Amino acid sequence: MTFQVDMGADGAGRTVSIDLEELLATRLLVQGNSGSGKSHLLRRLLEGSAAQVQQAVIDPEGDFVTLADAYGHVAIEAADYSVGEIARFAMRCREHRASVVLSLEGLEMDGQMRCAAAFLNGLFDAPREHWYPALVVVDEAQIFAPAAGAEVSEEARRTSLSAMANLMSRGRKRGLAGIIATQRLAKLSKNVAAEASNFLMGRTFLDIDMARAADLLGMERRQAETIRDLGRGTFLGLGPAIARRPVTIAIGPVKTSARSSSPSLIPLPETSAVEIKDLLLAAVEEPYLIPPPPPVRAPAPMVSVLDQLTEAAAAAAEFEPEEEVLVDHEPVVIEALRGIIEDPDSRAKPAAVLYQDFQVRCRMAGVRRPPLDASGFTRRLAAARAGIFTGLDAEWAPALEAARGVPDDMLGAFLLIAHAAREGEQGPSDEAIAAAYGTESLGRARRVLSYMESRGMIVTRVDLSGRRSIAIPQLGWTTAPSE
Secondary structure (H helix, E strand, C coil): CCCEEEEEECCCCCEEEEEHHHHHHHCEEEECCCCCCHHHHHHHHHHHHCCCCEEEEEECCCCHHHHHHHHCCEEEEHHHCCHHHHHHHHHHHHHHCCCEEEECCCCCHHHHHHHHHHHHHHHHCCCHHHCCCEEEEECCHHHHCECCCCCCCHHHHHHHHHHHHHHHHHHHHHCEEEEEEECCHHHECHHHHCCCCEEEECCCCCHHHHHHHHHHHCCCHHHHHHHHCCCCCEEEEEECCCEEEEEEEEECCCCCCCCCCCCCCCCCCCCCHHHHHHHHCCCCCCCCCCCCCCCCCCCCCCCCHHHHHHHHHHHHHHCCCCCCCCCCCHHHHHHHHHHHHHCCCHHHCCHHHHHHHHHHHHHHCCCCCCCCCHHHHHHHHHHHHCCCCCCCCCCCHHHHHHCCCCCHHHHHHHHHHHHHHHHCCECCCHHHHHHHHCCCCHHHHHHHHHHHHHCCCCEEEECCCCCEEEEECCCCEECECEC
């Protein structure tokens, strides 16, 4: 079955179409400077073929999501998902033959390249029984297949370039027809561009781009000047799916529009210079102030911890009552733990030393024997560092059961995560996890997370915006995403 997509008219007013079946076998390259009408051309092609073939659009600016309302495309905001989820979405798209628009708006270039590579690899790696024909449109292809090194990580560049090369060179056997659009041919990898057999060349001004466009169209170098004179929305087309000789095409109208549009002139406000000055120089309600630098904490005096505790214990012994007055020791325990946590130096002290501090605080509160043994104190200290001072044996029993395999020194970090997950709050930062672990090293905090994840106690997920959420599978609790 063949189907002709009406793209517009040539110079004589004759209709120029693209043979959809031929396009699926031969791929398409679209080139033109910003404002030449590339996105308009792609939209015309997508609208004309939406009812005939599955479509997948990689959209760096989020302009094509408007296809969702009119043609039933599924719009996916990539910033809300992780790389692994994007790859799984791509495989489901092939399985269910769903047309999708993957919007990369809001991601940095590195994130866009990693996301596009994951999506393309997911399409490419689908099982053979799901190799249905599909158009894969990549706008601003020079981002994902740069001719030279981009200002991104080498890993992201190589992964993205490899995925684009696979799409254009090996995608045909898997039913994938690559349609790539670029502002500049000179910035696009030659290995990727060379795989296209159909070309639509729009207006461009740089000699190097005109020369490459003329070569691809089979034109002589002196004829390349005509590319500079093309109007907006007019392209030179060539290829088995378009025409055997270069033909000028004025792209026809489209039914949908992009979320963004080209700037146009609008009248300036009729406001006098005096009024404008008053508006600009009016008093600001909340003036912007440069925050003062954090206070520098004076170093602790050079007195050993043991000497301090010995002196405190001796002082407490003088006032030690013969019989304990307090019956309920829990308030004393909570107050002692709060005092230890609020001490900025407690993070660097081992639990054995802090237990001695705890004993002294209990004695000074009138409790002769410490209400907790060393093991019990370690557990309560870990919970206190996570912000949990009460209900450890009742309210937090499920969390403690889930933490059965967690070493004692990591219990605080686990409970900190559990506290945030149960309340639906943002996940704790590396600094907070380090504090709960009793260290100032962020590297140790990350190793704690890796250890717990390797044991299946937690699952971390980082989306493409760099926001991390942490789930506790056994409890079904998940923290909100945090930077």
